[in-house]
Amino acid sequence: MARTGRRPAGSSSREAILSAARQALGRYGYDGTTVRGIAADAGVDPALVHHFFGTKQGLFVAAMDFPVDPSTVLPALLAPGVEGLGERLVRFFLSVWEAGDRSPFLALIRGAVSHEESAALLREFVTREVLGRVAAAVNESQPQLRATLVGSQLVGLAMARYVIKLEPLASADPETVVAAVAPTVQRYLAGSLA
Amino acid sequence: MARTGRRPAGSSSREAILSAARQALGRYGYDGTTVRGIAADAGVDPALVHHFFGTKQGLFVAAMDFPVDPSTVLPALLAPGVEGLGERLVRFFLSVWEAGDRSPFLALIRGAVSHEESAALLREFVTREVLGRVAAAVNESQPQLRATLVGSQLVGLAMARYVIKLEPLASADPETVVAAVAPTVQRYLAGSLA
């Protein structure tokens, strides 16, 4: 009996794992989700999960289908220190939205607004993979609150400029937007919140 | 011939008008939409539109199903002048989201993200009824850009706090949020954008 080795072609174990992961992560959160549980739901061996996605975090990133991988881009943005970080974050955020296909982001937002489970998944992902790293770079009090404030301005910028397309913000030069918004982000990161 | 007078029961002229208005406003914008055209689409007399909704703007507000009527709340917020306006706007915005049912707002956002026509309708409404009034109260250069920047921070606050529910922002005391965000809005209204 062929219990080990590769299955006949056409098995979609990878997609089954991703589907099970999305459901579990949205329902129980990152910590409440186990690789073994996902593997069981998908009807595969836990080792196969690691074969496809490397780590639990890698599976998380893949399940989100997030257009950029924060673990690869954020360190470079954070490395130079808090000074000028607001500007670097805004400029990078804009460059991601300006370049290429916006539909993955729109799908994320649409899901978050429509289903609480999708919102939970996005919340968990952003908190852990994005805001957690940003908060770790903050030297002031309440780093998590500061990071979420940064997030609020950035997601609002995306909504106003790319989704609702409010003019003249939607057509403004990227550098104009950076000049206007970066001080806000910088203040959230390192200024007074009073 | 009974051409005038009330129709037999069951006629839903009011809803027909609203439906035609949403379609026309989303497709052609406020100025490109005529009351007469809406009336024709709905198969009613133009005067009936005014009977139900008073003015074209009233019809616009009704078609949007916007949870608050900007023409009744904004003047009081804007009257005391630009000083402290950021704080008043943020506090009012929070009070509207905190109190009562959020589903009308969520429906607006969901529509805007899902259908371009809904986004156009929301854009037109917010620009004309909300940001237009705010911009008129601004004494600095680029009042429209400033108003849209205010809008970006407010819609981002709603997304982060009420939709994605990023912690600790989602659970923060309203006054903490006001203290953190109001200076941003105030700077967009009256500060330097450089």
Place this chain on the structure above:
DNA sequence: GTCTATACAACGATAGAC
């Protein structure tokens, strides 16, 4: 009998044709 939905007609404003 009163209230409300509905239609007709017309007014003042505005913008484009010629």
Place this chain on the structure above:
DNA sequence: GTCTATCGTTGTATAGAC
């Protein structure tokens, strides 16, 4: 510079609902 078409809006009358 008229003329005309169209717009938002209003006044008034009527027919059906309650």
